[in-house]
Amino acid sequence: MYLKVPKTLPLQETGLDCSSTVVKQLNRTYTKHQENASLKFVVRFAMVVGSVELVVIFIVWCFLIRTHRNSSAGTQNYHRITTGFRKFTLSELKKATQGFSKEIGRGSGGVVYKGMLSDQRIAAVKRLNDAYQGEAEFQAEVSTIGKLNHMNLTEMWGYCAEGKHRLLVYKYMEHGSLAEQLSSNSLGWEKRFDIAVGTAKGLAYLHEECLEWVLHCDVKPQNILLDSNYQPKVSDFGLSRPLKRGSQVNEGFSKMRGTRGYMAPEWVFNLPITSKVDVYSYGMVLLEMISGKCPAEEIENRRLVTWVREKMKQAPEMSSWIEMIIDPKLEGKYDKGRMEILLEVAIKCLAEDRDARPTMRQVVEMILHQENDSELV
Numbered sequence: 001m002y003l004k005v006p007k008t009l010p011l012q013e014t015g016l017d018c019s020s021t022v023v024k025q026l027n028r029t030y031t032k033h034q035e036n037a038s039l040k041f042v043v044r045f046a047m048v049v050g051s052v053e054l055v056v057i058f059i060v061w062c063f064l065i066r067t068h069r070n071s072s073a074g075t076q077n078y079h080r081i082t083t084g085f086r087k088f089t090l091s092e093l094k095k096a097t098q099g100f101s102k103e104i105g106r107g108s109g110g111v112v113y114k115g116m117l118s119d120q121r122i123a124a125v126k127r128l129n130d131a132y133q134g135e136a137e138f139q140a141e142v143s144t145i146g147k148l149n150h151m152n153l154t155e156m157w158g159y160c161a162e163g164k165h166r167l168l169v170y171k172y173m174e175h176g177s178l179a180e181q182l183s184s185n186s187l188g189w190e191k192r193f194d195i196a197v198g199t200a201k202g203l204a205y206l207h208e209e210c211l212e213w214v215l216h217c218d219v220k221p222q223n224i225l226l227d228s229n230y231q232p233k234v235s236d237f238g239l240s241r242p243l244k245r246g247s248q249v250n251e252g253f254s255k256m257r258g259t260r261g262y263m264a265p266e267w268v269f270n271l272p273i274t275s276k277v278d279v280y281s282y283g284m285v286l287l288e289m290i291s292g293k294c295p296a297e298e299i300e301n302r303r304l305v306t307w308v309r310e311k312m313k314q315a316p317e318m319s320s321w322i323e324m325i326i327d328p329k330l331e332g333k334y335d336k337g338r339m340e341i342l343l344e345v346a347i348k349c350l351a352e353d354r355d356a357r358p359t360m361r362q363v364v365e366m367i368l369h370q371e372n373d374s375e376l377v
Contacts (some may be wrong), residue, residue: 004184086158090165091119093125099151100127105177107222109236114172122172123157127165135161142168145237148210154225154235170235174228176287179221179229182292189334192289193259195232196342199224202234203282204360207275215273217257219281221288261296262306265352276354282363283349286342290326305350312347339365 030131094100096115105112117123145156160167172187176193181187198220206214216237217225217238223236258267264280266273284295287304295304302310311321326332345366351357358366 004356040314055286061090069097085142085156086169087365088158088167089159090159090167093160093167093169096123097125100125105254106223107236109218116171117157121157124170126168126170128167133290138166144212144214147212148206148214148237150202150205150210152232152234153205173225173233173235175226175230177222178224178289181226182288184223185329187230187329189330189338191230192341193338195224195226195230196286196289197235197364198232198284199285200360200364200367202232203278203358203363206234206237206361207212213275215275216278216281217260219261219278219285220259221263221285222259224285259296262292264354271354274354275359276357279349279357279360279363280354282360283346283357286346286349290339290342290346291325291341297334329344337370 032073059079068113073372079257081113096117097113100111100113102114103111104266110126112124112126115123117241132142142159154173155171156168157171160169175176175181181191182372203216203219207355214237216234219234223234225233225235227233256265258264258277262281264277266277284305287293288295288306290306291308293299293304301306308325311324322336322343324369326334326339345358345363348366349357349363
């Protein structure tokens with residue numbers, strides 16, 4: 001840069017240093033302003049674009065979550081309408097049972113686990129063995145259960161059909177099974193009598209009162225559960241085959257059903273199966289409740305029913321032999337009239353000829369009618 005000054009002006013008075021060794025840098029403020037403005041524009045633009053992208057991503061995420069929840073809720077509502085139950089996922093039931101670790105029962109049909117559902121309800125989760133049914137067939141049978149409603153049947157809450165897994169979810173029964181209580185000393189006579197009546201009512205409902213005719217085919221103390229008030233709940237009737245009322249069937253049962261000691265002769269001799277197989281099994285349950293002896297075990301080298309019949313022949317009067325077969329755990333504390341009623345009903349239910357056995361409705365009537373007569377006397 002060059003400056004022109006008058007020659008007459010003394011150099012010292014100008015304050016200028018014209019030495020060639022001095023280089024002055026000019027402060028170009030206009031270039032800095034231009035660079036700062038461009039940088040700020042780029043930063044602001046990037047922030048705006050990024051914010052818009054975040055908002056769009058958030059909105060899409062919320063939409064997908066809501067759609068998934070609505071879809072799940074819609075599916076659940078559909079299953080509730082078609083079957084009457086909630087459809088659980090396998091992961092839900094694994095979590096509820098802590099990986100199926102709390103086993104509370106085991107039978108030929110499957111294993112039962114105790115669990116807590118997400119809504120804090122205590123449940124019994126049964127994992128079925130040999131579940132070869134397709135999901136549609138399984139749901140059809142579950143739908144049949146959804147139509148059953150009786151105070152003496154176990155309350156079913158839901159099911160799971162996922163891959164090869166088939167599970168049923170029931171309300172948990174505080175006092176376990178009748179079998180467990182009979183093995184303890186806590187089941188007095190009054191409770192036993194009420195359990196006998198309630199069980200008969202539950203079976204009568206399955207046979208004669210519900211829309212579908214349902215055979216249980218495995219009536220035994222292990223399948224009679226007791227709630228907090230010792231009210232009996234017939235269980236494991238779930239996947240028994242619904243049939244046309246009053247019909248006879250031996251096809252449709254691919255294999256013999258039931259438990260040794262409680263099975264009716266029809267199973268052994270391959271005779272047509274009717275509701276009378278449940279009547280026979282109920283009679284065995286009555287004998288076990290009265291005597292405290294398991295029908296699957298021999299008594300004096302005899303079956304339980306044979307042993308009781310021999311006692312009857314030895315003494316025509318029931319009062320003279322009844323004390324010989326009473327469960328010693330009762331310690332003589334029982335109502336003699338009611339005991340005679342149940343013994344008489346049990347013997348009729350255990351007739352070898354199925355046509356000679358009463359129906360479960362007749363069983364209920366016999367117990368209640370004779371009980372009322374004894375109270376009047």
